[in-house]
Amino acid sequence: MPPAPSSAPTPGPWAVLGATTAVQSLVAMAALSPPVFAGPASADLGLPASAVGYYMSALYMAAMVASLASGAMMARFGAMRVSQACLVLAGLGLAVMAFSATLPTVLLALPAVLVGTWVLGLGYGPVTPASSHILAATTRPGNRALMFSIKQTGVPLGGVLAGALIPPLVLWGGWQGAALAVGAACLVLAGLVQPVRPALDRDRQPRAPLRITALAGPIRLIWRTPALRRLGLASFAFAAMQLCLGTFLVTFLETEAHMSLVDAGLVLSLTQGGGVVGRIIWGWVADRRVAPHLLLFLLGLGMAGGAVVFGLTGPDWPWLMVAGLGTLLGTAAIGWNGVFLSEVARHAPPGEAGAATGGALFMTFAGVVVGPALFALLLATPGGYPLAFAALAALCVAGAVAILGAGRRGPESP
The missing domain is CATH 1.20.1250.20 (MFS general substrate transporter like domains)
Structure with a gap:
């Protein structure tokens, strides 16, 4: 099956590296923001602070499933489109968490937090396979190790951003404002990388099957x-x-x-x-x-x-x-x-x-x-x-x- 045609010029390797690292960093920041604002959030929702451990477990349960499905999704939609979807899902998940604070009881808020966590996890799981696929197709073998090493800094860099920016954002607009601010940044970045998407996704197969047995x-x-x-x-x-x-x-x-x-x-x-x-x-x-x-x-x-x-x-x-x-x-x-x-x-x-x-x-x-x-x-x-x-x-x-x-x-x- 031939790939989807595209006449867009391929960006240079450093531009591709910047785009993939930015996506991975911001999705990681979204995933690591709730542990930073866990103190005020748990107090508002009536949950113990230690419940943040269950948040991470639920997040990665969704990420586990999504990571196994990422190969089929990239084949059909393209790795950059999958990366954009990861950003959108991360932003949506944080928005649902912020909305949970408006619910009147913990019995209603807790399911909303869980749904938001799962949505964020579905965005977190495929982001590393997608960025690796893009770099493997656009990087020369002579400097591939360096490029991949730099790209892999995206996750801890997201943690740096969360640790440095979330506390001031909480002081400025509460934990809900911090969650919405990071979610909005994810949506903005999803739009900013759109110009390079046609060139980077020219190898996609629009009719590639999506089979559950491939997991x-x-x-x-x-x-x-x-x-x-x-x-x-x-x-x-x-x-x-x-x-x-x-x-x-x-x-x-x-x-x-x-x-x-x-x-x-x-x-x-x-x-x-x-x-x-x-x-x-x-x-x-x-x-x-x-x-x-x-x-x-x-x-x-x-x-x-x-x-x-x-x-x-x-x-x-x-x-x-x-x-x-x-x-x-x-x-x-x-x-x-x-x-x-x-x-x-x-x-x-x-x-x-x-x-x-x-x-x-x-x-x-x-x-x-x-x-x-x-x-x-x-x-x-x-x-x-x-x-x-x-x-x-x-x-x-x-x-x-x-x-x-x-x-x-x-x-x-x-």
């Missing part, structure tokens, strides 16, 4: 390939750590370290900023200095140690010490993803790197679903935050051990 293929590929299976299991653990850090950090610092919302938000921004720097640094290290599987093992141990120490944070700890610890922990807990995805592609059978990435991300998202929910459950026990962080540390050690078995060189992707 299971990426999972089967991961599970029948030992190295990919170990990588997927490790990503389950590492993703649980990453999302618990991003989800609970602000609330933890407010309640346990007695920080203000603005100070806690700045720590979150520094933590996410550490992840931005870490993704690029670790990619360079994996290419030139340390075997990728060994680097992932060391990063897993670093996450475990950092989680144990972070769980002991108290009100007598200086802000600079907490901020420094958060930044260092962020380089590992948020910076591992690029090396992980490169290893998935390295071990994928020829021609199946895309399917392998989709299946691996499904397992990654599963860790995100389970991790915050488990963390929230442990917060309700007498052990509180120290126990919850210790459980995350144990999970990261298990993931680090699993990754060692994935070191044997697999087939290269074409």
Whole structure:
């Protein structure tokens, strides 16, 4: 079946990189904004602050399904159109959450929040596969690793934006105003990238089928390939750590370290900023200095140690010490993803790197679903935050051990 014709000139590689990174950053900011305004939002809705853990689990349950369907959607509609749909869904999800505050009882507000979370999750799931598809088609092999490393900074960059901008927006217009402001920005960006859409989506197949049976293929590929299976299991653990850090950090610092919302938000921004720097640094290290599987093992141990120490944070700890610890922990807990995805592609059978990435991300998202929910459950026990962080540390050690078995060189992707 021939692709849809288009006479539009293809933008330069740096313009494409800017567009894909902007989309990924803003969708990530939308997903990470509710944990930042969780304090005032939960008070308005009559929910405990720890309920933010269930928000992240519900978000990624929707993202898991959407990520498996992204390949078929991109084939039919084009990767940039899928990216625009992700932005629209993210904005709509935040608007529904803001609307929930107008409902008279928690019995009505809670379903509205859940619907908004699911809509946002449907937008979050396909955004990484879509941006990767676009870059793979427009980037020269000689600088592909650099371009992908920069693109992968979009998620922690979204966290930086959420941590830095949401607290002032909450002070300005309440948490509902902050949600609507980010949602509006998503809609604006969806329109701004429209001019490049015809050129970037010229490979789409308008009559490509959308079959539900295709959802299971990426999972089967991961599970029948030992190295990919170990990588997927490790990503389950590492993703649980990453999302618990991003989800609970602000609330933890407010309640346990007695920080203000603005100070806690700045720590979150520094933590996410550490992840931005870490993704690029670790990619360079994996290419030139340390075997990728060994680097992932060391990063897993670093996450475990950092989680144990972070769980002991108290009100007598200086802000600079907490901020420094958060930044260092962020380089590992948020910076591992690029090396992980490169290893998935390295071990994928020829021609199946895309399917392998989709299946691996499904397992990654599963860790995100389970991790915050488990963390929230442990917060309700007498052990509180120290126990919850210790459980995350144990999970990261298990993931680090699993990754060692994935070191044997697999087939290269074409």
